[in-house]
Amino acid sequence: MTTVDDVSGPSRVAGPDEAISAEELQLAARNHGIPLEALRYDVTPAGLHYLLIHYDIPDVDPAAHALTVGGAVDRPLRLDLAALRERPRVTHRVTLECAGNGRALLHPRPVSQPWLVEAVGNAEWTGTPLAPLLREAGLAADALDVVFTGADHGVERGVEQDYQRALPVADALREEVLLAYEMNGAPLLPQHGAPLRLIVPGWYGMAHVKWLRDIRVLTEPFDGYQNAVAYRLRQDADDPGVPVTRIEPxxxxxxxxxxxxxxxxxxxxxxxxxxxxxxxxxxxxxxxxxxxxxxxxxxxxxxxxxxxxxxxxxxxxxxxxxxxxxxxxxxxxxxxxxxxxxxxxxxxxxxxxxxxxxxxxxxxxxxx
Amino acid sequence: MTTVDDVSGPSRVAGPDEAISAEELQLAARNHGIPLEALRYDVTPAGLHYLLIHYDIPDVDPAAHALTVGGAVDRPLRLDLAALRERPRVTHRVTLECAGNGRALLHPRPVSQPWLVEAVGNAEWTGTPLAPLLREAGLAADALDVVFTGADHGVERGVEQDYQRALPVADALREEVLLAYEMNGAPLLPQHGAPLRLIVPGWYGMAHVKWLRDIRVLTEPFDGYQNAVAYRLRQDADDPGVPVTRIEPxxxxxxxxxxxxxxxxxxxxxxxxxxxxxxxxxxxxxxxxxxxxxxxxxxxxxxxxxxxxxxxxxxxxxxxxxxxxxxxxxxxxxxxxxxxxxxxxxxxxxxxxxxxxxxxxxxxxxxx
Missing domain, CATH: 2.60.40.650 (Immunoglobulin-like)
Incomplete structure (x- = not known):
């Protein structure tokens, strides 16, 4: 019987002399870094910003797209793009870096997207602040985590999933966290999360959920794959580790x-x-x-x-x-x-x- | 004494079991392909089109940029961007593919940019046709090759060079060959040759010279690196080979x-x-x-x-x-x-x- 386990292997660390595998090359051919000469631009032009896309770029119709806000809230919300654009509009210039930047230079090398040093970019993100929206929805007094779900779907280490990442409530309520619909003054490009993505200034890229379609407030800790399994600092496979959060200098x-x-x-x-x-x-x-x-x-x-x-x-x-x-x-x-x-x-x-x-x-x- | 030979090795083919090298990975991290799901778009959006940049993206000031036309012509020309934009304007939808697409799947593998199958894109290129400009300059009766020089500069196999590629005169005079200043209805992006590039419909990517700054008409065959050494179909290092030209199906x-x-x-x-x-x-x-x-x-x-x-x-x-x-x-x-x-x-x-x-x-x- 064929299952998702047939496409997915366990996480692994390369052998001491193991060169880059065909699977790592395949990821490098699609997820690109900033060409380092583009560090000349203060704001990274379209197409030069790094990209890390876990699954496929989904096919999202902006006209039909809506963001839902639910879970432990008093008033669940549903907002289409027009409604989001009518809300207060702010722009933040934010440096995004992939949490895996530098991975392929480690010895031994964890086998995943094989970044050298180029998984970074600095763009102007325009959208509406998240905190007022959460306050309008009315967070439960015992709200703990806020889960952001994208429209991208795939398998990782045998787990079929929509890409989902949670932030602790205190981080989700930081005033600079944005629901962004523009990058560098233009509508988001498909590969950067069109029509809507989360921007969490200061955090590594995994927090900035692209193709954002749902926000769900939990009163218990989120145990989804990307928080509980993937993005953790561990010394070995049995180490529960600590979450990856903010960008190191x-x-x-x-x-x-x-x-x-x-x-x-x-x-x-x-x-x-x-x-x-x-x-x-x-x-x-x-x-x-x-x-x-x-x-x-x-x-x-x-x-x-x-x-x-x-x-x-x-x-x-x-x-x-x-x-x-x-x-x-x-x-x-x-x-x-x-x-x-x-x-x-x-x-x-x-x-x-x-x-x-x-x-x-x-x-x-x-x-x- | 340090020379350009200290940064540049000879061309080589990987050993039978040789995995991807650090140098190949370095190229893959900067030159990216189209994510294959983006084949859904008839016109490839900005940032998803493949890129192959031999050296660095040069820093070109569009306001100061000019195209010169010289060599075996009656009337040398110098045109700035404004002058080019005043000329007849046409748009062609053109599929561009890197001549090295598929390279990393070959056995044995030639060591260079390690493409799998994704070095392709389809864009709308807007500019002015080249042929009328060449006719205005007045080609010498014995004109043979037309050399296109970009503003990008680097070393390849020990040869320091501006990127230069020649077309036979008959190919340069094809009516669909363009001097393009827009891609998909917007000014060219830096990585696609801003502010001006050559578009040679039907030919592999190496012909579509980016950051185009000079056109020179020769009455003898062009013997520059990219025509005489690099882009040739050879069976071994001593084979003079034949030029790479049009895209195979x-x-x-x-x-x-x-x-x-x-x-x-x-x-x-x-x-x-x-x-x-x-x-x-x-x-x-x-x-x-x-x-x-x-x-x-x-x-x-x-x-x-x-x-x-x-x-x-x-x-x-x-x-x-x-x-x-x-x-x-x-x-x-x-x-x-x-x-x-x-x-x-x-x-x-x-x-x-x-x-x-x-x-x-x-x-x-x-x-x-």
Missing amino acids: RALVRPPGFPDFMSRKRVLRPGPCTVDGRAWSGHAPVTAVEVTFDGGTTWVPATLDEPTGGAWAWRRWQVSWRATPGRHVLGARAVDASGRTQPVEQPWNRGGFANNLVQRVEVVVLAE | RALVRPPGFPDFMSRKRVLRPGPCTVDGRAWSGHAPVTAVEVTFDGGTTWVPATLDEPTGGAWAWRRWQVSWRATPGRHVLGARAVDASGRTQPVEQPWNRGGFANNLVQRVEVVVLAE
Whole structure:
């Protein structure tokens, strides 16, 4: 008898010398990162923002789409897109990063979407705040979790499901949490959750439920797959782990010079230049960025540009460098106001989440 | 002494059991294919069209950008974007496919951008025809090749270069060749060649030069890297090979049902359903599509929808299927009016180009 178990294997960690599998490549071919040169744009243009789509992009008719709000509320609601657009409208610039960013650089490598460092983007999300809607529905006094369900449907580790993620009530009521229907001033694209998605500034991407169709308030903890099984920091398969929530600090270098097609190593002419990039954290504002040109042996402070996008957007940094002929390994690390920074040793866990190990950008500076 | 050779290796073919390398993964993370469910859209929305960018997306200021036309012409030209927009404006719906599509499925595997089958898209390109511009410039009587140069710069196999591709004069003068400044009714996105790119309907993607800044007419054959070295069908490294030009016929199945996250295998409920997809050829119109549900043992004819986009756009096909419980392997093959079709054995060459081997879509139909 054929069942969903016939398409789905258990989670696993690659063997010590195991190269990228055909299944990982298949995911990489569809879920793309930001090309690192696009760190030049403060707001990431359409099509360059990272994408992680668990199942298929669903076929949603915006005209027929409605959001339902139910569960432990006094007044269940149903709002179509027109009704949502009539509500107060706000725009937040928000850096989104996949919780699995950096996974393919871990040793050993958790087998899943094989991100290097590029699963990030910074966009302007426009929509209506969630909290007033929840208050209108009237949360039960003992409400605990708020479950967000998307229109995307698939199987994961043998569990057939609509994509669902819950937030604790206190997080769902944060004033900056949005029901977004526009990205960068245009209607949402299909792959970014059209016609409606959740935006939870500061949290990793798994919380920003796309193709949002239902909100359900629970008076007990949500035990769905994406909260209870998938997005947890565990050391081994038996470890219950802790939930993945906010984005750890990270700085990325915009690779200087020009690349080799195949190796993506960089070529630079010698002389003075400016090296720059972006830095962000979901815990607190970035307060400092340090840059290395020797693979982490020594560090110099970068200058932070003025913030351009509020508390949840990345921030540009820059540093002057006199490029001398030879090979160099560049990297940067961010520090945020909570004191968090990026580790020099990999923060390994079995899902490969929240890995903010410092990037390595190999640069060859040509002879004079 | 450090040179560009320090970033660039020779071309190579993977060993018999060699899995995907870190360099191939790095390319897959930035150059993405169309998610196959997006075959549902006749015109591929922004961000879902495949992308193959040899170097970096360059930083081009549209206001300062100009196209120069020179070489063996009577009247060299210089046109800024405003001047190009004042010229006759046409729109063509064109299917673009990367010449390397299918490469990662070859045995042995040429090591380069590791496409499976998803390096395709179908968009509406708006711009001004190239031929009248060349006639205004006045081609020399002995003009042979027309070289198109982009603003993107990098290294490939030790050769530092701006991306350059030539077309034979007769091909450059085809009336449907466009200088495009819009895609799907909007200004070109940075990753698709903003502010100007060449569109050569029917040819593989390498001909459609992005970030186009110069056109140069030659009276001798162009011997630049992308024509003379890179995009050639060779059996071994010493074979001079033949140029890669027009798109071989291909049909893709839009995978039915819903997927497993990791394996991308499909799950379907039993019963009657419609299976559909798209088919295209750069040589001649598609005249027939056949579909297999048993991995190529038997084939049934599909129905072709009416063409929606002219001679250079893909065409939807569909077929009825009664899905019975168990495992099935779906695929489709296109035939075009020139008599070309898709092979049952891989068309191997050292660059992994023009591989239009039939796709394999694994489907598990659940028990009743």
